[in-house]
Amino acid sequence: MSSKKEKITAAEAILRSLSLQGVEYLFANYGTDHTPLIEAAAKIRREDGKMPEIVVCPHEFVALSAAHGYAAATGKPQAVLVHVDVGTQNLGAAMHNAHRSNIPVVIISGLAPVTDMGHVGSRDHVVHYLQDTFQQSDIVREYCRWVTEYRPPANPVSMIRRAVALSKGPPAGPVYLTSAREALEVKCSLDPRGPISIRTTGADEKTVKDISSLVESAERPVIITSRMGKPPVNENVSALIEFVEVSGTGVVEHAPCVLNFPRNHPQHVGFVPGDVFDHADLIILADTDVPWVPSISAPAKEIPIIQIENNPLKHTYPHWDFEVDMAIAADPIKTLKLVSEKLDPADGESGRLFWESFSGEKREKRKESVNEQIKNNKLNSATISAVINRVKDKNAMVVTDATTSTGGILNNLELVNPGSYIAKYGSGLGFAGGAAVGAKMAFPDRETWCLVGDGAYLFTHPSVTAWLSAERKVPTLTVVYDNEGWNAVRGSTKRTHPEGIAVQDGIPESRFNHPIDFTAPSQIVGSHTESVAELDQLEAALGGAIEATENGKPAVIHVKFSD
Ligand SMILES: Cc1ncc(C[n+]2csc(CCOP(=O)(O)OP(=O)(O)O)c2C)c(N)n1
Numbered sequence: 072m073s074s075k076k077e078k079i080t081a082a083e084a085i086l087r088s089l090s091l092q093g094v095e096y097l098f099a100n101y102g103t104d105h106t107p108l109i110e111a112a113a114k115i116r117r118e119d120g121k122m123p124e125i126v127v128c129p130h131e132f133v134a135l136s137a138a139h140g141y142a143a144a145t146g147k148p149q150a151v152l153v154h155v156d157v158g159t160q161n162l163g164a165a166m167h168n169a170h171r172s173n174i175p176v177v178i179i180s181g182l183a184p185v186t187d188m189g190h191v192g193s194r195d196h197v198v199h200y201l202q203d204t205f206q207q208s209d210i211v212r213e214y215c216r217w218v219t220e221y222r223p224p225a226n227p228v229s230m231i232r233r234a235v236a237l238s239k240g241p242p243a244g245p246v247y248l249t250s251a252r253e254a255l256e257v258k259c260s261l262d263p264r265g266p267i268s269i270r271t272t273g274a275d276e277k278t279v280k281d282i283s284s285l286v287e288s289a290e291r292p293v294i295i296t297s298r299m300g301k302p303p304v305n306e307n308v309s310a311l312i313e314f315v316e317v318s319g320t321g322v323v324e325h326a327p328c329v330l331n332f333p334r335n336h337p338q339h340v341g342f343v344p345g346d347v348f349d350h351a352d353l354i355i356l357a358d359t360d361v362p363w364v365p366s367i368s369a370p371a372k373e374i375p376i377i378q379i380e381n382n383p384l385k386h387t388y389p390h391w392d393f394e395v396d397m398a399i400a401a402d403p404i405k406t407l408k409l410v411s412e413k414l415d416p417a418d419g420e421s422g423r424l425f426w427e428s429f430s431g432e433k434r435e436k437r438k439e440s441v442n443e444q445i446k447n448n449k450l451n452s453a454t455i456s457a458v459i460n461r462v463k464d465k466n467a468m469v470v471t472d473a474t475t476s477t478g479g480i481l482n483n484l485e486l487v488n489p490g491s492y493i494a495k496y497g498s499g500l501g502f503a504g505g506a507a508v509g510a511k512m513a514f515p516d517r518e519t520w521c522l523v524g525d526g527a528y529l530f531t532h533p534s535v536t537a538w539l540s541a542e543r544k545v546p547t548l549t550v551v552y553d554n555e556g557w558n559a560v561r562g563s564t565k566r567t568h569p570e571g572i573a574v575q576d577g578i579p580e581s582r583f584n585h586p587i588d589f590t591a592p593s594q595i596v597g598s599h600t601e602s603v604a605e606l607d608q609l610e611a612a613l614g615g616a617i618e619a620t621e622n623g624k625p626a627v628i629h630v631k632f633s634d
């Protein structure tokens with residue numbers, strides 16, 4: 072490896088620094104702006120290989136989605152390299168997903184060279200004039216925790232060090248760095264410092280006491296969370312289980328983007344906050360940005376609400392007007408651990424009994440109804456998910472992007488293990504394809520399911536995703552929930568104009584008229600594919616797909632039904 076004093080290019084310093092900061096992969100889509108990085112990578116490969124592993128991705132949206140999946144599964148920031156303004160624009164909705172899901176990712180982009188001639192890296196192509204922009208970072212700035220440009224003669228090492236630290240938040244999210252070719256060729260030295268370490272802490276003694284007494288005096292406390300089960304998953308989920316059991320709290324996973332709490336636990340009270348508002352006498356909001364949707368349902372004013380968040384003001388949201396009685400700026404898991412220590416399990420008895428019976432009855436009813444539908448060979452998101460639940464490995468990871476099929480998936484896949492579920496906290500369709508590949512790169516031995524709507528599947532860049540899955544030898548198993556197009560668009564039109572002409576006409580904008588062969592896109596790498604139109608064929612089809620993935624082939628099972 073180059074010694075501290077040896078002069079290396081800024082490009083080499085950047086690659087080496089990423090590694091020093093713990094970044095394992097660089098998901099990359101290259102262009103003419105990257106020649107210094109390509110040369111530096113070749114040099115490092117010949118020397119000691121100390122840089123992130125380069126994962127060539129044929130589309131930027133898939134690159135960032137894969138980095139998202141890897142970081143969501145591990146909690147470790149990853150890096151993405153894209154080409155100037157055009158590559159940055161192709162990151163598209165994956166930026167929104169990483170931003171809203173609080174995913175740590177360092178995005179690096181080139182800039183058009185700044186000189187006509189005379190420097191290593193000066194302009195040598197017409198595109199270098201076309202790709203020049205006034206402020207390239209403005210394309211993605213709103214979705215970033217921090218943006219900056221590498222400006223020599225500064226040392227890029229400190230920029231990378233800060234970039235990785237800032238991507239971790241709180242709240243975690245993308246950071247975006249740019250650099251022109253000439254700047255990347257400037258010589259500097261490597262300053263081999265490790266990551267910046269920041270401690271987040273739980274609430275202070277007085278606050279912990281205040282929370283404990285409110286919890287103690289509540290008969291039916293509820294916690295609403297979206298992402299408490301993020302990495303480190305075992306530690307976080309265990310801490311929540313301990314708090315919930317000792318305090319007699321029910322857990323609502325609202326719009327979960329991870330598994331927060333075992334979904335078969337008697338005190339798991341579902342995914343719909345409105346279901347518990349008539350019963351709860353204390354609500355705790357923790358690691359959730361949108362705890363409920365007021366126009367659908369909201370808790371009564373008398374119910375005390377405690378909010379425990381690293382950033383309770385939610386400054387990344389232009390509008391956030393949820394009324395809380397006690398807002399606490401502290402780490403929610405660490406705080407609840409301290410609260411658990413203060414509680415007497417005997418005080419939690421009433422809550423435990425209440426929530427167990429509340430969710431037990433619902434669960435039984437739902438199981439009976441789904442079993443009845445399975446008996447009648449009825450195909451819908453609930454029955455498809457129940458069949459997946461029968462065949463999937465208990466250690467599987469499930470990555471979803473299934474819009475109106477999400478309820479069927481959440482309620483019928485009995486996921487219990489920390490780290491077994493990843494969804495986007497955002498709305499950029501197509502995330503799950505790349506994210507499933509990224510998650511399986513993190514845990515190659517775990518069966519990895521990608522459950523997507525038919526609309527979402529087309530947004531995943533399905534050929535690119537299949538190629539990446541095959542290229543990285545991390546075969547994912549995709550199930551396409553084909554409910555004939557954009558059911559969410561149909562649903563929202565029906566809600567806003569129930570008697571409208573569009574509804575009378577069947578909302579043609581929400582359907583794909585020309586038939587689509589959903590098994591075709593992944594065929595570019597010879598994936599295992601099958602289309603299923605009868606529920607009683609599904610189990611065998613999934614069995615074949617699991618076998619194919621075990622033999623190294625990505626698999627896509629297309630299931631057609633009417634909602
Ligand atoms: C990138 C992007 N484009 C458009 C939308 C708007 N949108 C929200 S849901 C939806 C339909 C999704 O279809 P599908 O994946 O089949 O799920 P379904 O609604 O049928 O359950 C669309 C187009 C979006 N969220 N993201």
Ligand SMILES: [Mg+2]
Nearest residue numbers: 524525554556
């Ligand atoms: Mg659909």
